[in-house]
Amino acid sequence: MIWNEQIEYLPPEKMERLQSERLRKLVKYVLNNSIFYRNLFKEAGISARDIKHISDLKKLPFTRKADLRDNYPFQMFCVPLREVVEIHASSGTTGNPTVVAYTKNDIKLWSEVMARTLAIAGATPDDIVQNAYGYGLFTGGLGVHYGALELGASVIPMSSGGTKRQLKIMRDFKSTVLTCTPSYALFMAEEAREMDINPRESSLRIGVLGAEPWSDGLRREIEAAWGMTALDVYGLSEIIGPGVAQECPEKTGLHIYSDVFFPEVIDPETGEPVEEGEDGELVITTLTKEAIPLIRYRIGDIVNINYERCSCGRTLPRISKIKGRTDDMLIIRGINVFPSQIESVLLEVEGAQPHYLLVVDRVKGLDTLEIQVEVGEEVFSDEIRKLQQLSEKIKKEIESVLALSVEVKLVEPKTIERSMGKAKRVIDKRKK
Amino acid sequence: MKVQQLSIFLENRAGRLAEVTELLGKAEINIRALSLADTSDFGILRVVVNKPEKAVRILEENGFTVAGTEVLVVEIDDKPGGLARVLKILNARDINVEYMYAFMEKLTDRALLIFRIEDMEGAIELLRDKGIKILTKKEVSSI
Numbered sequence: 108m109i110w111n112e113q114i115e116y117l118p119p120e121k122m123e124r125l126q127s128e129r130l131r132k133l134v135k136y137v138l139n140n141s142i143f144y145r146n147l148f149k150e151a152g153i154s155a156r157d158i159k160h161i162s163d164l165k166k167l168p169f170t171r172k173a174d175l176r177d178n179y180p181f182q183m184f185c186v187p188l189r190e191v192v193e194i195h196a197s198s199g200t201t202g203n204p205t206v207v208a209y210t211k212n213d214i215k216l217w218s219e220v221m222a223r224t225l226a227i228a229g230a231t232p233d234d235i236v237q238n239a240y241g242y243g244l245f246t247g248g249l250g251v252h253y254g255a256l257e258l259g260a261s262v263i264p265m266s267s268g269g270t271k272r273q274l275k276i277m278r279d280f281k282s283t284v285l286t287c288t289p290s291y292a293l294f295m296a297e298e299a300r301e302m303d304i305n306p307r308e309s310s311l312r313i314g315v316l317g318a319e320p321w322s323d324g325l326r327r328e329i330e331a332a333w334g335m336t337a338l339d340v341y342g343l344s345e346i347i348g349p350g351v352a353q354e355c356p357e358k359t360g361l362h363i364y365s366d367v368f369f370p371e372v373i374d375p376e377t378g379e380p381v382e383e384g385e386d387g388e389l390v391i392t393t394l395t396k397e398a399i400p401l402i403r404y405r406i407g408d409i410v411n412i413n414y415e416r417c418s419c420g421r422t423l424p425r426i427s428k429i430k431g432r433t434d435d436m437l438i439i440r441g442i443n444v445f446p447s448q449i450e451s452v453l454l455e456v457e458g459a460q461p462h463y464l465l466v467v468d469r470v471k472g473l474d475t476l477e478i479q480v481e482v483g484e485e486v487f488s489d490e491i492r493k494l495q496q497l498s499e500k501i502k503k504e505i506e507s508v509l510a511l512s513v514e515v516k517l518v519e520p521k522t523i524e525r526s527m528g529k530a531k532r533v534i535d536k537r538k539k
Numbered sequence: 540m541k542v543q544q545l546s547i548f549l550e551n552r553a554g555r556l557a558e559v560t561e562l563l564g565k566a567e568i569n570i571r572a573l574s575l576a577d578t579s580d581f582g583i584l585r586v587v588v589n590k591p592e593k594a595v596r597i598l599e600e601n602g603f604t605v606a607g608t609e610v611l612v613v614e615i616d617d618k619p620g621g622l623a624r625v626l627k628i629l630n631a632r633d634i635n636v637e638y639m640y641a642f643m644e645k646l647t648d649r650a651l652l653i654f655r656i657e658d659m660e661g662a663i664e665l666l667r668d669k670g671i672k673i674l675t676k677k678e679v680s681s682i
């Protein structure tokens with residue numbers, strides 16, 4: 108099923124015209140409504156007259172995550188608060204969360220791109236969508252929800268967790284589409300087998316899985332476990348939430364909705380575009396968003412892009428699966444984690460420069476994060492009880508900052524490898 | 540009266556205790572008393588040695604976290620009720636023992652116990668009043 112045939116099959120020349128027209132409007136819109144962009148363009152010496160065609164986009168400066176943080180909470184808004192109908196926030200890198208907001212039209216846009224997403228994956232109004240993305244400040248749950256409503260499918264708002272109940276509802280309601288993180292899809296299959304339920308006998312036919320990077324190897328495992336087609340969904344809160352790009356059953360990349368989220372792939376060092384098919388940092392401009400439009404937003408995900416028409420017939424360009432990050436961000440159970448967040452908690456608790464190591468692993472399909480903290484003289488105590496209290500305090504503080512359960516292990520000094528004076532902070536055992 | 544005890548942070552993994560003792564042995568440091576308190580993840584090794592300054596230097600050079608703690612080495616009768624008598628005295632004055640362990644060797648026919656006590660001064664005075672012998676630093680290093 109194709110949700111928006113006109114857009115998804117639009118010939119490239121027409122798409123370019125649409126994008127150019129939208130970009131011209133966007134530039135005028137932010138100059139009129141955003142103090143941030145007015146200043147940014149002024150500094151760069153750019154006026155609305157300089158931007159005529161989508162290819163002029165590269166004249167505009169980049170927007171970075173730090174800009175969102177610096178303008179916390181509402182200074183990035185281009186509309187008065189009374190026009191905002193929904194606000195989300197993701198955990199911030201250093202203290203303040205990243206705020207995202209939607210007008211009524213933004214919610215319509217989100218519903219539209221998520222309806223496209225579910226349809227590209229193969230869902231129809233006849234499907235029962237079991238939505239096991241978290242509902243709440245995390246955009247995953249509500250994004251899928253709006254898309255399923257728009258598509259006309261039946262959505263079960265399960266949210267994440269409660270695996271036994273998930274499996275019972277799945278069996279009793281005969282869910283046909285599962286939306287969650289890929290690691291949770293695999294975990295659910297293992298739990299099902301432990302409950303003597305054969306996951307292959309479920310009614311699931313499609314998994315729309317994302318919010319964390321995953322490999323083709325994991326796809327094969329999930330598909331074999333459930334007997335369904337597992338497809339990758341891409342998105343991030345700052346742009347809209349889920350619904351930026353979706354893989355079709357051809358499995359040759361994720362169709363990105365370039366009519367509304369214009370993609371560029373750049374060399375993260377120079378900021379210049381890379382050749383088609385080459386790896387680089389994904390940069391997106393939201394062409395039609397109202398509450399917080401973003402111009403050339405540097406996402407930090409490494410992808411490549413393919414502008415060829417897909418064998419599914421769509422002309423929407425395709426981005427590859429995420430190949431890495433330009434920074435040290437980790438995605439654990441769908442939650443973005445920066446080592447600096449953990450470092451600042453440790454600094455506060457210990458009162459000294461901490462030495463620590465993050466060990467990320469996947470146990471029974473679920474991501475785990477162990478934080479190894481070196482016990483130096485500043486925190487060492489002769490009493491076991493005090494050390495246990497220290498470890499417990501670190502655990503609680505980190506869990507409240509990350510909204511993620513973690514394990515804390517106290518280790519001897521110099522256990523953690525130091526290379527060239529700079530410590531290696533992360534061991535990710537999940538990778539292949 | 541007070542004797543320096545060394546506390547060493549150890550991860551709970553195989554061979555770690557052996558490494559510490561080997562390190563001290565090579566430096567000709569004699570372990571007089573030893574106790575190990577542990578949890579599932581880590582432990583604290585507490586030792587009284589004949590050359591504490593040297594021991595600290597060597598352990599720190601080898602990357603261990605070491606803390607010095609003052610303890611009392613108390614001589615008690617090596618017969619039933621010997622320890623109970625000392626504890627009773629401390630208890631009567633509400634002096635709290637954080638932990639204690641025994642010496643390996645004996646000076647006489649009496650047993651030597653190590654006490655870590657919050658109120659060290661109070662304990663010293665009290666035990667001396669009751670005629671219980673507390674060993675000096677010199678006596679301990681000559682054992």
